[in-house]
Amino acid sequence: MKATRVLIPAAGGVALGALLLPGIALADTTVSPSTTPVGGTVVLTATGCNPKSGDAIFRVTGPDRDQNVRSTTAAAGGGLSAELFTAGFTLGTYTVAATCGDGTPDGSATLTVTPIGGAEAGGRDGDDGVGTLTTGATLLATALGGAVILARRRRHAVTAGTH
Amino acid sequence: MRAYQLGRLLVAALAVAGLALVGAGVAGLPVRPPQPDGTAAGHRTVPAPRLPPLPRATPVEVRIPAIDLQAPLMSVAADAAGALEVPPLDRPDAAGWYRLGVSPGETGNAVLVGHVDSPDGPAVFFDLGRLRPGDTIEIVRNDARLVRFAVHGVEAYRKNRFPTDLVYGPGDAAGLRLITCGGRFDQDTGAYADNVIVFATRAA
Incomplete structure (x- = not known):
């Protein structure tokens, strides 16, 4: 009976720990920002690594890529950081897994490399009809002006003819 | 009198051409696409039903x-x-x-x-x-x-x-x-x- 009382909470604790640990491990590596247009620079941080243990190694794997990036600076909030320049990266999602200098894994995070900017999804041609409209209006105004001049000349001619 | 007749012809031609171009211009004015009215929730997080994710498919x-x-x-x-x-x-x-x-x-x-x-x-x-x-x-x-x-x-x-x-x-x-x-x-x-x-x- 005693054994049961001890074992059940212990088993529950182990199960809870098993559930929580992966989440904790995942949180130890961060990529900021986690989404970048291709060519952008992101900061990789292994928050759980002790700088005194040596440089951390970030393994970046994804579409057509498997590269290691060595940490270059101590992160302000703790751990080690490196910058990753994404020029030349194939678009898609990458996994960044960190290993501390003492060989301890420090979890992983994802990085998404996206197209640059927005979409050129308009296809109409540049002629919006305004130019044609303006030219037509100008011709109409000229015709009106000419009609006025002709009417005045005719009135003058008629007046001169009656005197 | 001949110059007056020529002037009338010229004015008439200008008027006809002008009317034609105005008509073509009005017909060529593009229809503007409707724009969002700004009342939508946008990108803000909204509660979504918990559905199991589907596998990848085209x-x-x-x-x-x-x-x-x-x-x-x-x-x-x-x-x-x-x-x-x-x-x-x-x-x-x-x-x-x-x-x-x-x-x-x-x-x-x-x-x-x-x-x-x-x-x-x-x-x-x-x-x-x-x-x-x-x-x-x-x-x-x-x-x-x-x-x-x-x-x-x-x-x-x-x-x-x-x-x-x-x-x-x-x-x-x-x-x-x-x-x-x-x-x-x-x-x-x-x-x-x-x-x-x-x-x-x-x-x-």
């Missing part, structure tokens, strides 16, 4: 009953400059699925792109700006599944302030993003200033 058709849209989908990626591809202008009735991202129904945001117009007039995503929260978007996949999404926002963004993270960024649920052009049309560049983006979350 989407083949998009349907949006609220704007009477049913269009085939083709796969697109990015061009040599790294910009999002759009379907060719000789297929203005087709929309594109960004195949380097997730497919509709998988966890994350699937992205569709389509022209707002073409030299011949309105194109497949012309009416996206009319969508409102609650409208339904249906995606037919090549595994015969029909995935339904509910619109929770429609917003316009300057192209130079495109919200990359909100469109392509990761998410806990299956989302959908529809992209087209909108806003002011710049005669000099021959392009619209904005992108209109529809934000939707899987509903069934």
Whole structure:
């Protein structure tokens, strides 16, 4: 009976720990920002690594890529950081897994490399009809002006003819 | 008197030509695509039903009953400059699925792109700006599944302030993003200033 009382909470604790640990491990590596247009620079941080243990190694794997990036600076909030320049990266999602200098894994995070900017999804041609409209209006105004001049000349001619 | 007759002829010719050009100009004025009214929830997080994510499958058709849209989908990626591809202008009735991202129904945001117009007039995503929260978007996949999404926002963004993270960024649920052009049309560049983006979350 005693054994049961001890074992059940212990088993529950182990199960809870098993559930929580992966989440904790995942949180130890961060990529900021986690989404970048291709060519952008992101900061990789292994928050759980002790700088005194040596440089951390970030393994970046994804579409057509498997590269290691060595940490270059101590992160302000703790751990080690490196910058990753994404020029030349194939678009898609990458996994960044960190290993501390003492060989301890420090979890992983994802990085998404996206197209640059927005979409050129308009296809109409540049002629919006305004130019044609303006030219037509100008011709109409000229015709009106000419009609006025002709009417005045005719009135003058008629007046001169009656005197 | 001869000069007067010539003048009358000239004035008449100018008037006829002017009227013809004004008529052609009015006929050539493009129809402006509807713009989002800014009342939508936009990219803000909305509660989504807990649905198990679907495996990857190629989407083949998009349907949006609220704007009477049913269009085939083709796969697109990015061009040599790294910009999002759009379907060719000789297929203005087709929309594109960004195949380097997730497919509709998988966890994350699937992205569709389509022209707002073409030299011949309105194109497949012309009416996206009319969508409102609650409208339904249906995606037919090549595994015969029909995935339904509910619109929770429609917003316009300057192209130079495109919200990359909100469109392509990761998410806990299956989302959908529809992209087209909108806003002011710049005669000099021959392009619209904005992108209109529809934000939707899987509903069934």
